[in-house]
Amino acid sequence: MSLTESSAVDVARSASLASRRLATLSNDARNEALTVLHQALNKNRSTILAANARDIELATQAARDGNLSQSVLKRLDLSRPGKYDDMLEGILSVRNLEDPVGKVSLRTQLDEGLSLERVSCPIGVLLIIFEARPEVIANIAALAIKSGNAAILKGGKESTESFVAIAKVVAEAISATQVPVASIQLVKTRDAISSLLAQDSEIDLVIPRGSNELVRYVKDNTKIPVLGHADGLCSAYIHSDADKDMAVKVIVDSKTDYPAACNALESLLVHEDILGSTFPAVAEALIAKGVSLRCDEPSLTALTKVLSADQAAKIQPATEADYNTEFLDLILAVKTIPSTNPPAAAVEAAIAHINAHHSKHTDIILTESRELANMFMSGIDSAGVYWNASSRFADGMRYGFGTEVGISTNKIHSRDRLDWRD
CATH class of the missing domain: 3.40.309.10 (Aldehyde Dehydrogenase; Chain A, domain 2)
Structure with missing residues (x-):
């Protein structure tokens, strides 16, 4: 994972190149990266929680001032009992899943010596835009690596300290594996969303995770296919x-x-x-x-x-x-x-x-x-x-x-x- 303030074009292009390399890695290589990722996040727990505490302090004051909802404040807190451990366990659970890449789901004999197969393959480059939840970085990194996809992440400003701390740990962990560092990128610039949503030639799918307003904004401002995570009524x-x-x-x-x-x-x-x-x-x-x-x-x-x-x-x-x-x-x-x-x-x-x-x-x-x-x-x-x-x-x-x-x-x-x- 890399923390970047590069232009949207450069971010999308580097992610696209990384996705092609990632798609060719073996399941063992991808699983090894997840093992290293899990170990790194566990080892650096205190550093990440300290960064998260700084986010919580600022967010708590914002909530007192009426500028942040209590629900967002709760979602931000990585120290909530079991939450950090659940994040770590999620990485191992993904690692232990059957390889989703290269699965044959249909085989048809068209003629003698000629067969047609339907085989699962990575989507390519994912753009995930999310609010508040800092554990999303680890969740997405694990899912993207396991499925052979590159991911570009843009989080909410409420979790900046947490995002930076987690991103640094993940970047160092991935750099020691066969997974290209550009496979997972965290974008920091505030105006990045609209520019990234315009990169339909390089980005294959957008997943907005957050409020209904966020999902609607994304759908209204991109030509890229959107997999919406709406509110929960x-x-x-x-x-x-x-x-x-x-x-x-x-x-x-x-x-x-x-x-x-x-x-x-x-x-x-x-x-x-x-x-x-x-x-x-x-x-x-x-x-x-x-x-x-x-x-x-x-x-x-x-x-x-x-x-x-x-x-x-x-x-x-x-x-x-x-x-x-x-x-x-x-x-x-x-x-x-x-x-x-x-x-x-x-x-x-x-x-x-x-x-x-x-x-x-x-x-x-x-x-x-x-x-x-x-x-x-x-x-x-x-x-x-x-x-x-x-x-x-x-x-x-x-x-x-x-x-x-x-x-x-x-x-x-x-x-x-x-x-x-x-």
């Missing part, structure tokens, strides 16, 4: 037959495990028939974890009857805007799904609401019925659809893919379906 629907204990566990984990993550739950849909039974148990568990609920009239009325005064202080009426908001905090919007006959009509209503308000990231259903679960998962237009499982499973490590760049909500790739009961 994730929803859950609790059907009338859902197991109460499971509902409590799944919803609490989905919302409170890491509220600032894009796979955290933002909206909860509840069947009318369980407003007086399962829903209060879920609400009490959420409130105990510090969650504030923004409820529609039926769910608000139901909770007012059973909650204590202290608990009731954590609920308030919902607005229509709440169902379109990615809170990234301990706030959850609640919507009641009317009781209908047949039961499938309620699922249809839940599907309609979610498809009208979500961001096509990850949505879940809690039910005992396989038929209704399949109906929900077929009807929801999302990258991930889950049955009786937490939205927090939308993660490269949990999928067994190693680390990740982002959860794409595009339709040109495979989508994920998780059935907890299977």
Whole structure:
């Protein structure tokens, strides 16, 4: 990896040349580079965390002044328990994956002695534009090297100290391997994004990782194909037959495990028939974890009857805007799904609401019925659809893919379906 202030043309061109060399390296050579990368980042942990602490200090003041959101501040923190170790483990997980390059997925005999094969190959040069998360550098470096792709990275200003520290460690590590140093480049100049987005002859794919605004800006300002990682307006629907204990566990984990993550739950849909039974148990568990609920009239009325005064202080009426908001905090919007006959009509209503308000990231259903679960998962237009499982499973490590760049909500790739009961 090299820290560079070169022109966009030079950066893209050097990355393109490096990608051709990288694409010819053996899997063993690429894996060796990942081993060295892991060792270097582990050895320099204290230096990197010290740099990250400097970023955190500045970002904390910016948050106090109202110039930075709390969610960005949380994503910036590499000292969060387990986060640095997860970054390191992600590198090893990627290293241990099967070689993605040169896999034959189709072979057709066209004539005697003449065969046609479909073989996987690297994309070429990736441009990854991201915000806040400093561990993204290590994630992308590992994925790019393993898959034989060069990567150009442009991060947010909030993580400058962390980026520089990590980049220096990665550059030194890569220089001792067969991987060309220009395979991974971190661009520092502030005005680099618009210039890089114009390099469609050298850059093959752009992956913006961050806010919806960032993704939209990238899509509107480049001819390069874009693999968008949009915001995470994730929803859950609790059907009338859902197991109460499971509902409590799944919803609490989905919302409170890491509220600032894009796979955290933002909206909860509840069947009318369980407003007086399962829903209060879920609400009490959420409130105990510090969650504030923004409820529609039926769910608000139901909770007012059973909650204590202290608990009731954590609920308030919902607005229509709440169902379109990615809170990234301990706030959850609640919507009641009317009781209908047949039961499938309620699922249809839940599907309609979610498809009208979500961001096509990850949505879940809690039910005992396989038929209704399949109906929900077929009807929801999302990258991930889950049955009786937490939205927090939308993660490269949990999928067994190693680390990740982002959860794409595009339709040109495979989508994920998780059935907890299977």
